[in-house]
Amino acid sequence: MKVQTTASPAEFYAAAGEWLEREPARNNVLLVHALDPNGVPPGQGDPVFSWVTDGSGAVVGAAFARMPYRMPLTEMSDDAARALAEHLVTVLPDLEGVAGAASSAKVFAARWAELTGKTAHSERDQWLMICTETTRPDDASGGPRMSTPDDLDTVAEWFMAGMRDSGLPPDQIAQRARQLAGGQIAGGRQIVWEDANGTPVGAAGWGLNFAGVIRPAGVFVSPDHRAGGYATLLLGEVTARALENGADACVCTHFLKYESMLAVVEKVGYRRLADFTEYRFE
Structure with a gap:
């Protein structure tokens, strides 16, 4: 798995937009962050858009982070979620938390805790509704x-x-x-x-x-x-x-x-x- 990051919404959308739009309801939050003129909230430091690709170069997951918000991420495989955590810990060591598809958020949070020694507290269970x-x-x-x-x-x-x-x-x-x-x-x-x-x-x-x-x-x-x-x-x-x-x-x-x-x-x-x-x- 390979993880790439950028501060540019346009670059992120060029790389991951087509993949996100295959499931536009599930991935709406990431599309908002990438495409809405007000989609990047005020915060600390530069935003960090991330996408994960597999061995063939195909996108298999994505995320958006801006301190001090909790990072939304898409549904992705366990391997992709762990790879994302392993990369972002070098980019955003003070990440406040993660939010998104329950299974992927759980794997990311567990790997983050292993890497940082922090405790991952489960909060605010949600349903995405359509x-x-x-x-x-x-x-x-x-x-x-x-x-x-x-x-x-x-x-x-x-x-x-x-x-x-x-x-x-x-x-x-x-x-x-x-x-x-x-x-x-x-x-x-x-x-x-x-x-x-x-x-x-x-x-x-x-x-x-x-x-x-x-x-x-x-x-x-x-x-x-x-x-x-x-x-x-x-x-x-x-x-x-x-x-x-x-x-x-x-x-x-x-x-x-x-x-x-x-x-x-x-x-x-x-x-x-x-x-x-x-x-x-x-």
């Missing part, structure tokens, strides 16, 4: 409007609250939340839901279309309005808009610790596609 059709409810309370720059401060604060369990320091959460919210607003890819009285109760956005797949991002309902079913309305609305505007599918990540959210995503029409997990290195 939706190919949905319907809007007839009895929705209130309705959506497009977000404007005047909404940025409020929505960024909401998104910060939604990232509280990410393991990132508060200043990094604030930077990432504002980047995400600002990019969505500038791109016309974010809505605010207002109740029947015109009060903003939540917001949601969606990403760009990569190989037919769009990811809703930043779905958040104000704590004062959690009982109104607005999470379902927000996720359903952005999913419907994505599918109506050319997406073959939408994907989202469901964190298993938030049991109440499973009913929300299933009601919209999402179903389990793959098991993901995260490991924190300490």
Whole structure:
């Protein structure tokens, strides 16, 4: 196995993009990092895009790292995951953690622990979920409007609250939340839901279309309005808009610790596609 790295999203996509697009739903996060103008989050040092090739030169795995985030990686063979760890330990010895396909993340984390002497703590088990059709409810309370720059401060604060369990320091959460919210607003890819009285109760956005797949991002309902079913309305609305505007599918990540959210995503029409997990290195 051979591992190659670059700080260039364009170089990474040229090397691994065709392989990633064979499974665009499972690999959506890596495609976002490579192709979205806002796909490289603010962080420390240069980003590190990695791809693994076998003896014939074919791509068999990929990953993206930017300190201090946990590194997303694709599904890959055990040998490829171990080779990736063995290479990256020389490039990113202070890597905070890894996230992705459960089996590959487990092998990578185990090898990383062997190489560094650190402990790999399993955290935040997830389901990657996919939706190919949905319907809007007839009895929705209130309705959506497009977000404007005047909404940025409020929505960024909401998104910060939604990232509280990410393991990132508060200043990094604030930077990432504002980047995400600002990019969505500038791109016309974010809505605010207002109740029947015109009060903003939540917001949601969606990403760009990569190989037919769009990811809703930043779905958040104000704590004062959690009982109104607005999470379902927000996720359903952005999913419907994505599918109506050319997406073959939408994907989202469901964190298993938030049991109440499973009913929300299933009601919209999402179903389990793959098991993901995260490991924190300490």
